Amino acid sequence: MADKIKFAFLLAGGCAGCEMALVDMAEKLVDALEHLEVVFWAPTVADVKYQDLEAMEDKSIDLAFVDGMIRNSENAHTVKVLRAKSKTLVAFGACATLGGIAAMGDMHSKEELFNEAFKDTFSTDNPEGVLPTPQYLLDGKYDLTLPAFTDRVYTVDQLVEVDYFVGGCPPHHDFVAAAVQAIVAGNLPPKGSWLTSGKAVCDVCKRNPAAKGQERLEVGEVFRTVDGRPDPDKCLLQQGYICFGPVTQGDCGASCLNVNIPCRGCGGPMPGVKDYGARCISAIASSLKDDATAQKMVDKFNNMAKLVYRYSFSSGILNQKLPPKEKSKA
Amino acid sequence: MSFSPNIVGFACQWCTYAGADLAGNLRCKYPPTIKLIRVPCSGRVEPEFVLEALARGADGVLIGGCHFGDCHYKEGNYKTSRRMIMFKKLIEDAGFDPRRFRLEWISGAEGKRFAEVAEEFTKELQELGPNPIKGGTA
Amino acid sequence: MEKYGLYLGCNIPFKAPDIEQSFRKIFPALGVEVEDLEGASCCPAWGTAPSFDLDLWCAISGRNLSLAEDKSVDLMTGCNSCFGVLSEAKHFLHDGQRRKRVNEKLGVINRQYKGSSDVYHVAHVLHQKIGLEKIKEKLVYSLEGLKVTVQPGCHTLWPSDVYHVKEKNPFYPTMLKELTEALGASAPHYSRLEACCGMGGMRSTDVEKSLGLFKEKLLSIKEEIDPDLIVTTCSSCYLQFDMSQPQLRERGEIDFEIPVFYYTQVLALAMGFDPSQVASVSKTQRDGIIKEIQSEKRKTDKTQA
Amino acid sequence: MENLKLQSEKINTAVSTIIGLGGTGILQCVQCGACSAVCPGVRAGFPVLCRLLIRKILDGQLDEIIEDSSSWGCQACNRCTEVCPQGVRPQEVVFAFRRYQAGELAVSTSTTTSQMNMYEVGHAVFTDAQELRQQVGLPAKAPTSAYNETAQKEIQTLLNNSSMAELGLF
Amino acid sequence: MAKVGVYVCHCGTNIAGVIDVEAVRAHAETLPEVAVARKDLFMCSDSGQEMIKQDIRDGLVDRVVVAACTPRTHEPIFRAALEAGGLNKYLFEMANIRDQDSWVHANDPEGATAKAKKLMASAVGKAARLQPLEDKFVDVTKAALVIGGGVGGIFSALELADMGYPTYLVEKEPSIGGVMAMLDKTFPTNDCSACILTPVMVDAGNHPNVKLMTYSEVEDVDGYIGNFTVKVRRKQTYIDWQKCTGCGACAEACPVRTTNEFNQGMDKRPAAYIHFPQAVPKKAVVDMEHCINCAGRKLGQEPKISKKTGKPMLAPCELACPADAINRSLPLDPQGRIEEIKVGSIVVATGFQVMDKGWFKEMAPEHPNVITALQLERLISATGPTGGNLYMPSTADKKPKTMTFVSCMGSRDEKFHTYCSRVCCMYMIKQARLLKEKYPHMNIYMHFIDVRTAGKDYDEYYVGARKMGVNILKGKVGGLQIIDDHRLRVLAYDMEAGTPVEYESDLVVLATAIELPESAKKLAQTLGLQFCGSNFFKELHPKLGPVETSTRGIFLAGCCQGPKDIPDTVSQAKGAAGAAAVPLAQGKVKIEPILSEVITELCSGCGICVPLCPYDAITLKIHAEKPRAEIDITQCKGCGVCTSACPSAAIVLHGYEDEQIYAQIAALTA
Known part of the structure; x- marks a missing residue:
């Protein structure tokens, strides 16, 4: 061996x-660990x-996974270090690949985010309005530091070169297993690829009308999940529950759909799609019956960008280009 | 002096593109801000295209399609309309002024109208200032 | 009980208060509550603000409409001109920019036009809301055998696109005819049914031209129907018929006078109300026909309301 | 009869004046005459209404007809609007022209009384009918602005804040 | 990497008078994809085209951009040049620097030049990414369909049939003939309509290449130019047309009286009837909606047996029929049957309807003596209900002393139709003349907004009417007052005198507008036809394509394309037949490869695209046990609606690929 x-x-x-x-892989992880020597976790x-990581020799790690987005200087630093030390780097999960939930923060200014987090919420008690500062001198002698908040959320590949991408929030354990096995076996696509089946959630979804030989119909109603209980056998989109299954990589085995919850897109866009959110709009709107239904959709969900970019704002066409909206201006 | 905005237009070849040609035939005058990309139908315009143009710094984007009922492909413009209702909200929520994006129905017979739209859109964008990606304000 | 804000206008309260009284009698008896719109002004009449300043017109109309809006009732008027002016003002106020300008004007006097109240004519409420059957039920006297000429007036008919209650065909209106027939009378067609009576701006500008037009219409009525009485739902038409017949007669241009009533006056009489209250102010002689209407032989089997 | 000398400047001014005063449909007119066929004013003998008024304006003859009283013979009945095949809304043109006349005080003296009444008691037509009202069993004072000072103030404020105020009619 | 050749056109001074052509050319040389950049006075001239061909032959370029006028007119010319030079013709892109630049920015040469650079760069960006494409050809079914059996349809069908193509002529009524068959005489020659039309109808009925399908409607059309499959519903006639001799005995026997559509409701017809006396085919039908099922016997039931005679009690129509063509015992399907036909091209000649008088509220529409001009036509026609004697409809035996014609009812009216119906002035004059000839003492008033008589001998015809003493007034009628059941008062206006006029009239004829019938609107959906602003079928081009439509293989004739008189209808009908014969004569039709294609490996089978396609070109087929979308290229028209919706980016629209468009965007925002 x-x-x-x-x-x-x-x-x-x-x-x-x-x-x-990863831990959810259970015994499969144990099998994999036979082939792995964990040098850093x-x-x-x-x-x-x-x-310890910084002390390792460059390219001494064979395979490294990063999960999570880059949100502060510490994240940026460690990812850069890990890249230098690793032969193969995998961005793992929605945050690392697409920006994840935190990337929605890029639609706001830093000030707005800090106020929300440290001042304005109902449960916060911060009368002096203290905010985290990267440098702080305690009692005039202890020089304390905190990682600095980055201007934007970055995906891993926006900072360093990434060899492979795995989507999902979190990645489904079955698929993680398949990915790990593929890596272990060295059975890999060209660098820069997603480790994916390349098919949408619909492809594996039992509710897909096509799977039953039925044609899709135009949708005249729009529901949120709170609006009722959908028929568990019928396609959610057909019932008016906005489901991103058609637009999303389906390596999850349609897990959410199996429990009657519409897909929200954590698997990320299909390979070849440039912008997840815009493609969502295109596909979903195309299925709606008329302008009035499209308008219903706009009215029903109060923020279209956060709806369709729930996981992927950092990875789309806009990524870091647009300066955040200033709340004070609005 | 007000700046000269850069407008990327996607024009259905059956109507708006023909309307822009007619504006030429009629020698209508409008500012040289708008440049068209010919598409077979407004329904071919992916929201990504608009986003891409804005992300690359276009100050405004126009989609020109046929009037309802006039689509050469029966209903492509209806699909466009549906998509763009949602898309407009998307860019607004993402931080663009939605006025930077226009969907107009201009037929092949409406040369004058095309010129008017170009003129009007240019003026509006001059008021809005440059694309925030290029340093303007959102 | 249905409720309306009673908008009086000018003619009715100051020139023909018996019409006002007829409203106040019949509506409660027919199950409709009327509430006064205190401080209501002129609508404004065509010859005033509308002829000078479109926004001012809308502001004064808007003020009157806001009185009904404040009470959360629809507005009801017995005057065709008021109905026309207020309806058109509402139509103009659909324009958002105009509405904004007008509300700025109204803001100065702490009022606002919201557009929440509709405008109805007395005839509409009787015909559409109360209904012919209900009216028939309340009659104490029947007008059977009487020949009536109806005069619907202009300002409830055109332009049909601004009115929300419409005749099936505004050129051949039937509402007043049906209301009249509900009283038991016959209301035959005549060729100049929809013709103008000549009241209004025309009369104040050139009385001779006004009378010329009126006479043409009156003669058509006399020759084609020769009615026992004329019934109208327009207070301006009422005044024209009431004041111009004696005038023409004095000049020797006609040798007859036909008694004229506002519809609700006849209705009130048929419902048994006191003529000295509901039909006592007129220039044309009406006593004879009033007696005829309220004669014993015309009594229905219903007791007085 | 004198020739009419058409001047494009006059025509443009006349048309834009009327459009500005509310006669927005004037340029749609094709001079079919349907409005005048049904207009009670025209039939009663006020010639410069509807079709002919529009023609005169389209010929730029605004000032030549400013003293003509025809427009004040308009009954505001809107038959013209109903039959117009082009959506001109001729009555709005007539009223726009009236406003033009009114702005130059080319109004018949009979109308000035109404404006005074309007300003003072809020009613264009007003006679003190207290006795008559009591005769028919009504309260002497009608519940209108006629006997309501607050209402009168409101109307006066509206009138004072309008273009009418400049005419000095009240 | 692609080697793009850029050719900038001066277009004489059209472009060069505003745009600095040399600057645009020089800018092209700075673009990495550009191999050659040249300019010429007229790129579309032989020398200009030769320049391109030579560069291709010399191997200098493998993609071509011409910066000139509009691709809408010149793309085919340059594509042909590419082909002649030996390059795939789809490796071509145009930059529109004339129509959309120099012509509209003449006041800003600097801005125009800057814009031209961008437009050119955009075209280069696209061209560099173009892929060669191949035209496809399909065989043609050498038969034609004509929809509508009026005079237009009949002539189209006869022309096609004479050229040797089997032609189906589908008519919804039991007989061909259309509105022209209802007319008395025709302007400006006063030919008897029936006399000139009937022989042509008979020709159509007897022509070996014409297959008449009357009492039939087109239900569905599938396919594309050269290969249409058409479902025609043959409505149930309830009479065996194989046996029916058209003798009319059933009609005489039938006790029902219902509205006679052919006579415009001016009289009644039985439920069993022949459309009109000169009908082709002359066959009877039973209008089951009005059949009263004599003796209480519903269709499909055996007759009752008479207790007295012991014989079956047959319906009067059954009894009367000498040819044994009526058998009410048969369980005939009320839906009729569907016949499927295959044709290569289609002429649509569905004609028009006239507006009903009910729309015109000011015109006393309820009054019996107010009628439409087409109703009058039946009242003065020798084949009409009165044998050509004009009676007031309110009396049925008295002639009007005074009658009135009112023009522009519903035409030139923004409430109804803003267009001019084009034939009303002339037919009113015709009717007035015919009546004045027949009844010289009748007072005839005609009210026009304008008299429109453009056409050979038309104005002479109109002036002739004046000479005959017809009173013609300029000015629209404002309304009618009803005097009594027989008389009306006309409220009109004399434009010349500038005064309103009124008079009493016994009969008022409304020249109501021509419009597209409701049934044609349904047909438009089936055929994929568009409507023009006037709500008629839209031709491909108002001047250069007056008989073509935007759907290849479908052509227009007659009033369905816009109001026109008989000569114009016949001209257009023959023109449409000629155009419809072209693909049949060619034998093959070309399909441009600007079409969408599904990359099967990328498809996830979500099916979003399927209902999007306006042509039903997309279906899900099973590939490796999974549903995957597939596009039928013969159905696809290349709109790209599916391409931009595909969530898997699995659909490519050739000629408008993502990569190409992104390159254009990049160039325009550079």
Whole structure:
């Protein structure tokens, strides 16, 4: 048996859900670990310090996963270091590949985000209006630092070169297993590719009318999930529940659909699609019956951008180009 | 002096593109701000195209299609209309002034109207200032 | 109980208060509540603000309409001109920019036009809301055998695109005919049914021309129908018929006078109300026909309301 | 009869004046005459109404007809609007012309009384009918602006804030 | 990398008078994809085209951009040049720097030049990414369909049939003939309409290449130029047309009296009837909607047996029929039957209807003596209900002393139709003349907004009417007052005198507008026809394509394309037949490859595209057990609506590919 693959896993700005997905592989992970030597898995699993990583030799890690977006200077720094140390770098999960939930923050200014997080919410008690500062001198002698907030959310590939992408929030464990096995076996597509089946959620969704030999009909109603309980067998979009299944990579096996929840797009756009949100609009609007229904959709969801860019604002055509809206101006 | 906005237009070849040609035949005058990309039908215009143009700094984007009922392909313009209702909201929510994007129905017989739209849109964009991506304000 | 804001205008309260009284009698008896719009002004009449300043017209109309809006009732008027002026003003106020300008004017006097109240004519309420059957039920006297000429007037007919209650065919109106026939009378067609009576701006500008037009119409009525009475739902037409017949007669241009009533006056009489209250102010002689209407032989089996 | 000398400047001014005063449909007129066929004013003998008024304006003859009283013979009945095949709304042209006349005080003296009444009691037509009203069993004072000072103030404010105020009619 | 050749046209001074052509050419040389950049006085001239061909032959260029006028007129010319030079003709793109630049920005040469550079760069960006495409050809069914059996349809069908093509002539009524068959005489020659039309109808009925399908409607049309499949509903006649001799005995026997459409409601007809005496084919039908099922016997039931005679009690029509063509016991399908035919081209000649008088509220529409001009036509026609004697409809036996013609009812009226119906002035004059000839003492008043008599001998005809003493007034009628059941008062206006006029009239004839019938609107959907602003079928081009439509293989004739008189209808009908014969004569039709295609491997089978296609060209087919979209190129028209909706980016519209358009956007925003 060949040497074990030196493996690293870094959580950048995410929620550690992707780690959970990896752990969810259960015995398959155990099988994989036979081939893996974990050299770094911080900050969630193994107690390895950043200095340890910095001390490693360049390209000494065979395979590294990053989950989470780049939201602060620490994320940026560690990802850059990991890139230097790794032969193959995989952006893992919606945040690392698309920006994730946090990227919606890019539609707001930093000031707005900080006020919301540290001042304005109902449960916050901060009468002096203290905000985190990267540098702080405590008692006139202790020089404390915090990572600096970046101007925008970055996906991993916007900062460093990424070899492979895995989508999902989090990636479905079955598919993670397939990806890990493919990596272990060295059975990989060209660099820069997504490790994906390349098919939409509809392809694996039991509700797809096409799967039953039925034709899609135009949709005259628009519902949110709170508006009622959809028929569990019929296509959600056909029932007027806005489902992004057609637009989204379906490596999840249509998990949400299986529990009667419409797809919200965590799998990211299909390969070849330049902008997830715009494509969503195009596909969903095309299925609506008339202008009035499109208008209903606009009225029903109060923020179209956050609806369709729930996971992918950083990766689209606009990515970091647009300066954030200033709330004070509105 | 007000700046000269750059407008990318997507024009259905059966109506708006023909209308723009007719504006030429009639020698209507309008500012050289608008440049058309010919498409078979306004329904061919992907929202991504508009987004791309804006992201690349176009100050305004126009889609020109046939009037309702006049679509050469029966109903392409209806699909466009539906998509763009939602798309307009999308760009607004994403931080663009929705006035930077226009959907106009201009027939092949409406040369004068094409010139008017170009003129009007240019004026409006001059008031809005340059695309925020190019340093203007949103 | 249905409720309307009673908009009086000018002619009715100051020139023919018996018409006003007839409204106040019949509507409650027919199950419709009328509420005064205190402080209502002229609509404004065509010869005033409308002839000078379009926005001012809309502002004064808007003020009157706002009185009904404040009470959350629809407005009801017995004057065709008021109906026309207010309806057209509403039509003009559909233009958002005009509405904004007009509301700025109204803002100065702490009022606002919202557009929430509709405008009805007394005839509309009787015909569309109360209905012929309900009217028939309340009659104490029947007008059977009487020949009536109806005069619907102009300002409820045209332009049909600004009115929300419409005749099936504005050129051959039938509402007043049906209301009249509900009283038991016959209301035959005559060729100049929809012709103008000549009242209004025309009369104040050139009385001779006005009388010329009136006479043409009157003669058509006399020759084609020779009615026992004339009934109208327009207070201006009422005044013209009432004042011009004696005038023409004095000049020797005609040798007859036909009694003329506002429709609700006849209705009130047929419902048994006191003529000295509901039909006592007129220049044409009406006593004879009033007696005839309220004669014993015409009594229906219903008791007085 | 004198020749009419057409001057494009006069025509343009006349048309834009009338459009500005509310006769917005004037240029749609094709001079079919349907309006005048049904107009009570025309039939009663006021010639410069509807069709002919529009023609005169389209010929730029605004000032030549400013003293003509025809427009004040308009009954505002809107038959013209109903039958017009081109959506001109001739009555609005007539009223726009009236406003033009009124702006030059080319109004018949009979109308000035109405404006005074309007300003003072809020009613164009007003006679103190208290006695008559009591005779028929009504309260002497009608519940209108006639006996309501607040209402009168409001009307006066509206009138004072309009172009009418400049004419000095009240 | 592509080698793009850029050719900038001066177009004489059209372009060069405003735009700095040399600057545009020089700018082209700075673009990385551009191999050659040249300019010429007229790129479309032989020398200009030769320049392109030579560069192709010399191997200098493999993509071509011409910056000149509009591709809408000149693209075919340059594509042909590419082909002649040996390059795939779809590797061509135009930059429109004349119609959309120099002509509209003549006041801003600098701005115009800057714009020209961008337009040219945009075309280069696209051209560099173009792929060669191949035209496709399909065989043609050498038969034609003509929809509508009026005079236009009849002539189109006869022309096509004479050229040797089997031609189906579908007519919804039981007989061909259309509105012309209802007319008495025709202007300006006063020919008897029936006398000139009947022989032509008979020709159509007897022509070996014409297949008459009367009492039939086109229900569905599938396919494309050269290969249309048409479903025709043969409505149930309830009479066996194989046996019917057209003797009319059933009609005589039938007790029902219902509105006679052919006579415009001026009299009644039985439920079993022959459309009109000169009908072709002369066959009877039973109008089951009005049949009263004599003796309480519904269709498809055996007759009751008479208790007295013991014989079956047959319906009067059954009894009367000498040819045994009526058998009410048969369970005939009320829906008739569908016949499917295959044709290569289609002429639409569905004609018009006249507006009903009910629309004109000011014209006493309820009064019996107010009628439409087409009703009058039946009242003065020898074949009409009165044998050609004009009676007032209110009396049925008295002639009007005074009658009135009112023009422009519903035409030139923004409430109804803004267009001029074009034939009313002339037919009113015709009717007035015919009546004045017949009844010299009748007072006839005609009210026009304008008298429109453009046509050979037309104005003479009109002046002739004046000479005959017809009173012609300029000015529209404002309304009618009803005096009594027989008389009306006309409220009109004398434009010349400038005074209103009124008079009493016994009969008022309204020249109501010509409009497209409702049934034709349904047909438009089936055929994919568009409407023009006047709500008639829209021709391809008002001047250069007056008989073509935007759907290849479908042509227009007669009033369905716009109001016209008989000579113009016949001219257009023959023109449409000629145009419709072209693809049949060619034998093959070309399909341009600017079409959409599904990349099957990318398709996820979501099916979003399927209902989007206006031509039903997309279906889901099973590939490796999964549904995958597929586009039938013979159905696809290349609109790209599916391409821009496909969530998997699996549909390519050739000639308008994403990559090409992104390159254009990049160039325009550079």
